[in-house]
Amino acid sequence: MDTITALRIGYVLSAFAILVIYAIPALRDRFLVYGARDALAGNNRHPHREQNVLEKTLDYFASMKVPHSWFKHFYMLSVALSMVWLQQLYTRGPILQKVVSGTSTHRSSMSFNQLVLCWTLLTIQGSRRLYESMTLEKPTVSQMWVGHYLLGLLHYMAMGLAIWIEGGPALMSTDEPLGDAMVSAPCVTTFIFLPVFLLASGLQHDAHFYLSSLRKYTLPTHPAFQSIVSPHYTAECAIYFSFMFLAAPGGQVVNKTLLAAFVFVLIELGVSAAVTKRWYMQKFGAYPIEYKWKMIPGIW
Template sequence: MTAAVPDLGPLDIRQIIQISFLLAASTILFFSSLPSLKSRFVTYGSRATSVNNTEGPRPEHDLPKSHTRSSWSEAVLDCVTNLQVPHGWFLHFYVVSVLCSLFWGIQIIFRTSLLVVVCENAGAGRTLSMNQLALMWTLMAVQGLRRLVESILLGKSSASKMWFVHWILGVLFYAAMSIAVWIEGAETLLRSQSPLKDITITAPSIRTMIGLPLFLLASGIQNDCHTYLASLPKYTLPDHPIFHTMVCPHYAAESIIYLSLAILGAPEGAWMNRTVFTALVFVACNLAITASTTKEWYMAKFGREKVEYRWKMIPFVF
């Protein structure tokens, strides 16, 4: 006699997005835990270049026989590693973010058939108010637009490369985020016949009084960090006061931005918006690993004593 397996039914869009974020975070952590994969697929840009490799490759006859020829698996990994795109393609992430925000904003305003189909398959659960939906969409659009402007105005030409999967993952992340910020309000959108008219002026809630200042403060800090970094000569150790405490304060600010969105998008009776929180998990894992490799690169290039005392991303924590 066998136990009956419960029928969980098909996954809804909300669950698919949440699982995708968590799966991506788990994959990044797994890759970073294995040195052979981390060096090939996780690091990119200047961090992928060893600052100590100044002697050039050793002649093949000087190498042990076990190293004169890569194994088949290493050859395959090296081949996949070479599939790279320009580091400047980071700009595409924010183009996608802005375009997707505009696309879904139009769908919501005009309550299109596509929006109805997505909302009907979003899954049941606590929902958001129309005011929350409007605020979440607006802040995500502002975030994408700000990062796009920064990338255009502050970006420098570089020969650095990144693995093509990084680029694909970034594009998919921002496309998913343009849905994640409002998908938990699907039931509210289905009930509304005129979303714009359902937006009302009310006293700010506690979550708004916490989340909105966090978002604005973190955005300002991140912009200040990006502006400062862009003003430095290439491969210079940052000496801005905020960098005295952290190696990557702009990564901390990025995480706080998504934390604020998770707070602002929390349904009634909940502390966090689950979908946006899973996005925060992905962002924090990804940036924490990059912050770690950045600190390692700084110590190798500028000396351990100049960087060792600095936290990687979060003071007193990491």
Template sequence: MDIITILRSGYLAASALVLLVALIPPFRSRFLAYGARTSPSSEASSAEKEKAAVKSPPSKSTLIAVLNRLADITVPHSWFTSFYVVCVGWSLVWASQLLTQGPLFRLVAAYATAERGATMTARQVAVAWAMLMVQGSRRLYESLEFAKPSKSRMWFVHWVLGIAFYTTTCMAVWVEGIPAVQAHNFSLDDIAVTGPDLRTFASVLLFILASGIQHDCHAYLASLKSKPAPSPPTNAVQINERRRDESNESGRYKLPDHPAFAYLIAPHYTAECLIYLSLTMVAAPQGGVWVNLTLACALVFVVVNLGATADFTREWYRGRFGEEAVKGKWRLVPFVW
């Protein structure tokens, strides 16, 4: 089967899975929340699960028990960092494979069997690869720099999908340029700086702006969970209070008042969508095509996944801070949703 078709189908199937979880209440309540959004009512949620299992008919009780058992299979939220390790790692691997047309590249190329009239240029492959490498490296830095000690967890499928997404996207940025890579001999001349065409200029500019906004949002959100270092405890009472404060620290969140959050629930999610939109544009094959269809399918997954999370985040804000906290704010796409 054609590798490009497999990648596109995989992104769309994953999008459908996320939609299924988001639209069915029993799935949504158990599998969608992760990180801070699980902290306010974890004990209440467990009690509700037990109560529902007791009151339900036997058949339904069994189903609820299965769902609860699945929801309990979680991994530490800090494992998010592994997504970006995978992204950077695979980007470096594919850089060496593309430059040398190594065995992994030849293996993938052998499965690119479908005839397609348009292809990316070698320069487009280089630019798209570099953009994803920058994105993965920045997010890895942010994950390490802004990380706070936390006991938050996420459903294991979130982690599996994330690893799969970054593994496949490191291929998607160049897979529609396989013919150009095969026909091109990379040399020092390829690093010469030349004027970009309008599409490349617009795509890279959008990428830079969206990356800057996202970084600023991430730094700001990390600061909300920061607090000045306390003075050293001097007696047993202070030590106990200090321990209690530390144990409750993961549950202390403030309502964002950064300008980027004035009209959006999660502007860093919107920025992420714009970043992948810029990749979709810059990697569009030659011949009048405006988007790279493989990366467009990846963008669909990003929009669906972050859209579902943004919607859940909106509910979490409303429950924690009240209706006024979300009034007049868009979930993901300004003026649309």
């Protein structure tokens, strides 16, 4: 199994595992909620009766938590790995050569231009989210399940690799540090999906800035939240959606590795949006929350 196949399978299996956990209430209420949502779920899952062995075991694993503020570690890791891969990409370093040697040489390749663009955009995304986590997030005692934390770290480790791995053949075909990046003209896909990335990034930043200004556990009233419970998740999905087109290898519509990453992000955030909507309805009442879409208007 080569590196690209391993990344794709890892993302698909992770997405499937999240769906399984979400489909089983006993797992969903223990492992997919945190903070105030966790407290509410905890009240719902502890009836006045003796727990059986399975329930006690699940509670034991669910009690393994880390501070919610550790979310910033995801973006620290993302930015740090972007710098590591920059050095490796520029110098054709040994780590890069080892990774590329583990991929099939028969695959079509991203152009060097695409590789540079997508690395740059992922670095911008990670840097912006790190800035927001350091400046906008309020102090909190909320916690998250350690499995969620570890999965997030794995995701950002994988993305640091997935964003360029299908450009391995083009990368190793030249010794020039910048390859053909200075002479190749941007393709039509770039003109279409680069604005998608920029608009989604702006929307997400605006939503995060607004949420940081709210009093704790207040119902959002910003226009972006009028018909969608979690528009910042919608923007995140749009960012990953743009990546899979911007990084499409020659002759392909999308980058299949980043398609797998997009599916993972779509399911992970879709589940989080569903949990958020349920919590809003329990805390603030069904009206008008029940008429809002969770994350994707007209679909979810």
